[in-house]
Amino acid sequence: MPEPFDLEALVRAARPEPAPAWAGKMDRRVAERFPSPPRWWQWQAVRPHLQALGAVGAAVAVFAVIVIAVGNSGGGGAQQSHFGANYTCLKSSGGYCTAIR
Amino acid sequence: MDPDERRSEGVTAAIVDAAPPRTLDFDALYRDARDDVYAYAATLLRDRAAAEDVAAAAFERAYRRRGRYDARKGSPRAWLFGIARNAALDELRRRKRVAAASLPIPSAEPDPGEAAELADQKQAVRIALGKLGARERELIALKYHAELSNAEIAEVIGVSVTNAGTLVHRAMTKLRETLDA
Numbered sequence: 001m002p003e004p005f006d007l008e009a010l011v012r013a014a015r016p017e018p019a020p021a022w023a024g025k026m027d028r029r030v031a032e033r034f035p036s037p038p039r040w041w042q043w044q045a046v047r048p049h050l051q052a053l054g055a056v057g058a059a060v061a062v063f064a065v066i067v068i069a070v071g072n073s074g075g076g077g078a079q080q081s082h083f084g085a086n087y088t089c090l091k092s093s094g095g096y097c098t099a100i101r
Numbered sequence: 102m103d104p105d106e107r108r109s110e111g112v113t114a115a116i117v118d119a120a121p122p123r124t125l126d127f128d129a130l131y132r133d134a135r136d137d138v139y140a141y142a143a144t145l146l147r148d149r150a151a152a153e154d155v156a157a158a159a160f161e162r163a164y165r166r167r168g169r170y171d172a173r174k175g176s177p178r179a180w181l182f183g184i185a186r187n188a189a190l191d192e193l194r195r196r197k198r199v200a201a202a203s204l205p206i207p208s209a210e211p212d213p214g215e216a217a218e219l220a221d222q223k224q225a226v227r228i229a230l231g232k233l234g235a236r237e238r239e240l241i242a243l244k245y246h247a248e249l250s251n252a253e254i255a256e257v258i259g260v261s262v263t264n265a266g267t268l269v270h271r272a273m274t275k276l277r278e279t280l281d282a
Contacts, residue, residue: 007226010226011246012246013223014226014230016246017136017140018135029161
């Protein structure tokens, strides 16, 4: 079995060394000061999320259409609850509904 | 100027000369530490491709953060290895490689001039390192692959200098036991 000194020397000798191709690539990247990735790479980063982004956009659009449609209809005929009582709003009068029992 | 004042000025100049530079010479640090950072990452991760990615990420992060280096807080190598350690731990967490960490790292290409016995011993050490825990591999890599001092190791892993020495000694004892088993 290796003596203490020998073991340390063996561990040093067993050190993993980088592949020359990687070392060369790193040297170039450092010399170029780690250039930013090209624009196509940024597009690659966004592309996997396009479906989710599309779904969110569609949901927002549908919600906006519903809000606009409800706003234009004036809200007549809706069931409303006020202090526990149900009112039927038949027509608008100013900012309030006229309740008919 | 009286002699005392002149002496004081001389002492101040000597202190300024002796103080470590505040700014980081990134190119010198890269040349000095490229292979050491790779060896550290490869020993810790047991994966050459992941080690290449981690070492590259560490140097890029170090380059972008070089303005934040403070010589009063430690050596450039300790600062760099702190960044490399964070990148390596991120990788370990991301890939959940802890369970697979016992896989022996592929042996390096044999040196034609190297004696067969030495090559066998080196391979035995690599396999034994693979059987250790990530923490022990890390300590051995920092000490014997990256050649960090105990003070630098202490700074990187966040323990006292005495504790760092003890931890390295225990890791080497465990490596020896694994080799003997």
